[in-house]
Amino acid sequence: MVGNKAAATACKLARVQVASAFPITPQTTITQYLSEMYARGEWDFDFVNVEGELTSQVVVQGASRVGARTFTCTSGPGLLYMHHPMQVTGSGRLPVIMAVVHRGYKGMQPDHSDLMSQQWTGWGHQYVEHAQEILDSLLMAYKVAEDPRVRIPIAVGYDGYVLSYTAEPVEIPDQAVVDEWLPPNKPMPSILPDEVDPSTFGRGWGGGDPQMPWKTHHDAIMGMEDVQKEIMDSFEKTFGRRYGNGMIEEYRMDEADVAIIAMGTIAGTCKAAVDKMQADGKKVGLIKLRSYIPFPNKDFQEWAKKVDGFAVVDRSICPGKGGPVYMKLRDALYDQEEKTATLQFHAGLGGKEVRVHDFKMVGDKILKAAKGEKVEKITWV
Amino acid sequence: MHGRGGQGAVTASRIIATAAYEEGTYSQAIPMYGTERRGAPLTAFVRLDDVRVRERELVHTPDISIVLDPLIAKQQAVVDNLKPGGLVILNTAHKPEEVELGGDFKVATIDATTIALETLGRPITNTAILGAFAKITGLLKLESIEKAILKYFPGRLGEMNIAAVRRSYEEASDPIQAVVTKAPAEKVDIHVGGYGVLKDVSSWRLLTPEIDVDTCIGCKNCWIFCPETAIEWDEDTMKPSIRYNACKGCGLCANECPVDAIEMVRVEA
């Protein structure tokens, strides 16, 4: 099945109660699959067709507020249009789950600029590689988001076209097993601190410290890390599949001297490149980053003690600042006793294809940098 | 796999991938989308493997090239990137010996357009070529392809497509080594992306519109409806004319003309 079908199938398995979406390429077929499932009465849910993304976000927000399990999805410019209500969903600590089918905003093709532009909305952000991982990650996202320790909305991003429309084998777990593992969402109107008047839906914080809403929100997201790791373990126990520790997924790092860091579909291409490089005796591995928010600081600090170099391949750029993953990684490593070499690569922007030989070039450069040779710090692949 | 928007190359690639899944092997079918536009050349890619396919780049040096469109089948680009000794399966009425593409590869032909017209009633060649693919390559069983087809086209449509696949399986013959050994020097880029106002799309045409200005009543319908803005309007004579470089031969103009002043004429293949 194609990536978008995997997303729609996850909604069915999770028994989503309210879904709302406005079609936009390359997300469109999720809305088609959901409409077909609705028409066939495959399970009991409401599918709300709306006139734009502002509304789709508000619909799931309201439904989540009264305790429904909800789903929405969008792409590129549609996500930008959703920006304002996304803040409210985050601040309200509503466990909405959204699939973001990446489409860059300088064209139709995928890069991660759409989801990256929503970093300040207070959601969890995940990036996934293949269709099976879409299905599995959406199921896990519900369990994480609805956990009483978390109550944070989560966006699961995956690349348009090369994943949304690409057909590949996907194992569909048994409905009964999913039902047992993922019980219905329990409405929790009292998640916000006591100072909040519940009738104001999170708006009225009384006369207390106006900084408090930001602090509780930030703390809640930072706390997601442990829950995500725990739920990854429980997912594996139940379904037999795992993606590293949930935050990062290492690929052939056992023997590696250096690591390439990548997110999304290009991490798959990187795996193929790592196989080839290791066959040639080059000790390059991959650390696939799954959770960008919260960022796995501790994992990278641990890996920094074991490897001599990190090559970060960013599929988005904040013009005037640089690659977001690179910046965040450097931040995580700043207090390390020993410096690890880091290189920045800009790749796959505007949907530019990233090929196996590109990753071999990345591998060669970081191997050199790790040995202390001089290579340019920033490369446009 | 090369075809045109509307011919079903993407579905064909998914049917192959699904059939492989039916046989217990791993597969991946990636479509290359540009502007979604009926008639535009497009390519879809399939990988078959014993292990899970990791890489997600497009297939740049295929073992096999399948061409759904008889006009694209005449373009050297469909074999240029084949691995040496690879295989090309062309939808064309010509015999493999008559194929003018050059290089070190094997070539097989199948008249999928005729099969599709006779079994489906429409020139949608995506399933009609799959029978030939199964027989010539031996990579997939006919039954698996039929099973996969029923997943994409349930019911009567599925049965019709299966009939097309069976007939193409029967009619397919063994490939031969390409007769022409050298690729021609002059090449055409088959992936004309972007919008037609800037590019030459005349190679997409199977049918060419011809305007009879004497019959034309100057209603401007054709000018309004042409999706490629290929029709020029002369304000003095109040008559249309066609910029043939920009015309993809869709026939909308002829369809919209209230006095049948536009005729779609078949291009010699």
Ligand code: SF4
């Ligand atoms: S056939 Fe007619 S409508 Fe179609 S592109 Fe050509 S001129 Fe335009």
Ligand code: SF4
């Ligand atoms: S639609 Fe027909 S009658 Fe009208 S302007 Fe075009 S050719 Fe003339």
